[in-house]
Amino acid sequence: MKVTGFTFIRNAVKYDYPVVEAIKSILPVCNDFVVAVGKSDDNTIDLIQNIDKQKISIIETVWDDSPEMKKGGRVFALETDKAFQAIPADSDWAFYIQGDEVIHEKYLDNIYLSMERFKDDIQVDGLLFNYLHFYGSYDYVGISPNWYRHEIRVIKNDKSIYSYRDAQGFRKEKNIKLNVKPVDAYVYHYGWVKEPGTMKKKVENAYSFYNEKKLPEKILSDQGFDFSSIDALSLFAETHPQVMKERIERKNWNFQYDVSLNRLSLRYKAKIFLKKYLGINTYYENYHII
Numbered sequence: 061m062k063v064t065g066f067t068f069i070r071n072a073v074k075y076d077y078p079v080v081e082a083i084k085s086i087l088p089v090c091n092d093f094v095v096a097v098g099k100s101d102d103n104t105i106d107l108i109q110n111i112d113k114q115k116i117s118i119i120e121t122v123w124d125d126s127p128e129m130k131k132g133g134r135v136f137a138l139e140t141d142k143a144f145q146a147i148p149a150d151s152d153w154a155f156y157i158q159g160d161e162v163i164h165e166k167y168l169d170n171i172y173l174s175m176e177r178f179k180d181d182i183q184v185d186g187l188l189f190n191y192l193h194f195y196g197s198y199d200y201v202g203i204s205p206n207w208y209r210h211e212i213r214v215i216k217n218d219k220s221i222y223s224y225r226d227a228q229g230f231r232k233e234k235n236i237k238l239n240v241k242p243v244d245a246y247v248y249h250y251g252w253v254k255e256p257g258t259m260k261k262k263v264e265n266a267y268s269f270y271n272e273k274k275l276p277e278k279i280l281s282d283q284g285f286d287f288s289s290i291d292a293l294s295l296f297a298e299t300h301p302q303v304m305k306e307r308i309e310r311k312n313w314n315f316q317y318d319v320s321l322n323r324l325s326l327r328y329k330a331k332i333f334l335k336k337y338l339g340i341n342t343y344y345e346n347y348h349i350i
Contacts, residue, residue, distance in 0.1 A: 061152050061153070061175060061176055061179055062091050062148075062150055062151045062152050062153075063089055063090050063091055063151065063152065063153045063154075063155055063172075063175060064090060064091060064092050064093065064094060064147045064148065064151040064153070064154055064155070064217070065083065065086050065087065065090040065092070065093035065094070065154075065155045065156075065157065066093065066094045066095070066096075066140075066143040066144055066146075066147055066154055066155070066156055066157075067079070067082065067083065067093075067094075067095055067096070067140075067143060067156065067157050067158060067159060068095070068096040068097075068098065068121075068136070068139035068140055068142065068143050068159075068227075069095065069096070069097055069098065069104060069108070069159045070097070070098030070099070070100050070104060070123060070139075071098075071100045071101055071102055071104060071265070072100070072102070072104040072107055072108075072159060073100075073102035073103060073104055073107060074100070074101055074102045074261075075254075075258065075261060075262040075265060076254050076255070076258045076262070077159040077160055078159070078160060078162060078250055078304070078307055079104075079107070079108070079159035079160075080107060080108075080111055081162050081301070081303040081304055081307060082157045082158065082159055082160065082161055082162050083095070083108075083111055083116070083157065084111065084112075084303045085157070085162045085163040085164075085165070085301055085303050086155055086157055086163050086168075087111075087112060087115060088165075088168055089155065089168050089171060089172045089175075090115065090155055091115070091151070092115050092116070092117065092148070092151075093112070093115050093116045093117070094116075094117050094119065094143045094144075094146045094147055095108050095116060095117070095118050095119070095143065096119050096121050096139050096140075096142045096143040096146070097118050097119070097120055097121065098121050098122065098123045098139060099120070099121070099122050099123070105118065105120070117146070119142065119143065119146050121139060121142055123135055123139065124138060127271060129269075130268070130269050130270065130271040131270075131271065132225055132226055132270060133225070133226025133227070133266075133269045133270050134225070134226065135269055136223075136226045136227035136269065137222070137223035137224060137225060137226060137227045138223075139227075140156070140223035140227045141222055141223050144156075144219075144221070144222075144223070145219065147217055149217070151217045152175070152179050152216070152217060153175050153179070153214055153215070153216065153217060154214070154215050154216070154217050155171075155213065155214050156212075156213050156214070156215065156230075157213065157247075158227070160249060160250050160251035161213075161247050161248065161249050161250070161251075162247075162248045162250065162301045162303060162304055163245065163246075163247060163248070163301065164245075164246065164248060164299075164300070164301040165301060165302055165303075167243075167244070167245035167246065170243060170244045170245050171187070171214065171243055171245050174187055174214075174241065174243045175187070175214060178241055183239055183350060184216070184239060184240070184241050184350065185215060185216055185218070185221065185230075185232065185238035185239045185240060186212045186213075186214055186215040186216065186221075186230065186238045186239075186240045186241075186347075187212065187213065187214035187215075187240060187241055187242075187243045188210050188211070188212055188240040188241065188242045188243065188347060188349065189210065189211060189212070189213045189214075189243060189245055189246065189247045190209065190210060190242075190245065190246045190247070191207070191208060191209055191210060191211065191246065191247050191249055192246050192247070192248050192249065192296070193207045193249045193251075193252065194248065194249065194250050194252065194253045194296070195252045195253065195287070195290055195293055196252065196253065196287040196290070196293070196315035196317060197253060197311065197313075197314075197315040198250075198253060198296070198300060198304075198308050198311065199295060199296055199315075200293040200294065200295060200296060200315075200317055200319075201293065201294055201296050202252075202290070202292070202293060203292045203293060203294045203322075204290075204291050204292045206291070208228070210242075210345075210347075211228065211229055211247070211346075212229050212230050212238060212240055212346075212347055213247060214243070215230055215238070218232070220232050220233045221238065224346060226269075226270075228346065229346040229347065231346075237346060237347050237348050238347050238348065239347075239348045239350045240347045240348065240349055240350070241349070241350065242349060248300065248301060248304075250304075252287075254285075255284070255312060255313045256283065256284030256285045256286075256287070256313060257284040257285075258284075259284060259285035259287075260281075260284045260285040263275075263285060287315055287317075288317075290317070291322065291323050292319075292322035292323065293317050293319055293322065294319060295319060
């Protein structure tokens with residue numbers, strides 16, 4: 061069985077993306093890795109080149125900044141597809157990881173065993189992962205239904221599959237949802253954990269790729285991003301991936317949140333109740349679980 065990892069990135073240093081940790085977290089189960097590195101204003105390409113010269117192949121790209129590609133973040137999917145299309149034909153699986161996502165080492169065996177189990181099952185297009193969304197600091201995770209709870213991160217090396225919308229998930233030609241099997245593994249999403257000044261710059265940059273979206277007022281402060289407006293968080297009491305150890309030790313800002321002050325709307329509370337106690341799913345799903 062051959063597994064190829066893939067991702068895309070641009071300005072990783074400028075916006076403090078943990079892309080090195082992201083790639084390193086899944087390298088142990090990948091035979092090789094393709095990274096689409098967009099033309100950057102920093103030394104992102106050097107960062108990627110120094111991870112693992114034996115396993116990593118870099119394709120240099122130029123992002124399409126046209127208005128058409130800034131509708132719904134379409135450019136992110138386009139860059140994802142560039143990396144996916146460069147995956148060698150002899151790979152069975154393609155393992156996708158975004159620049160702010162990390163897999164805990166405790167899940168790698170489960171992931172690899174699932175890939176072995178479904179490698180030759182033509183009904184299975186991919187594997188579905190659970191998510192933890194960290195917010196403000198490495199001590200809190202979002203619990204509101206605003207956060208997506210699952211997404212596809214391993215797909216068959218089938219070039220009829222493409223990145224969907226703003227690279228949130230995947231579809232097959234003719235806009236068909238993928239058939240997936242859940243895997244007992246979590247993606248640790250650190251996209252909302254940065255020093256407030258850098259977080260503000262990162263969000264401003266991200267919103268520039270969604271020309272139909274208005275910047276929220278909270279990011280316009282001279283003091284940086286205002287993390288306090290979040291609706292509901294929970295304390296994280298487990299361990300982080302080992303590859304994140306050094307980054308977490310370098311944290312140089314303080315964020316505290318009183319979880320007793322969570323303020324979920326009645327609609328969100330109802331969604332959580334229906335799912336947890338009655339097994340009724342009212343969440344959007346970009347896949348078919350089989």
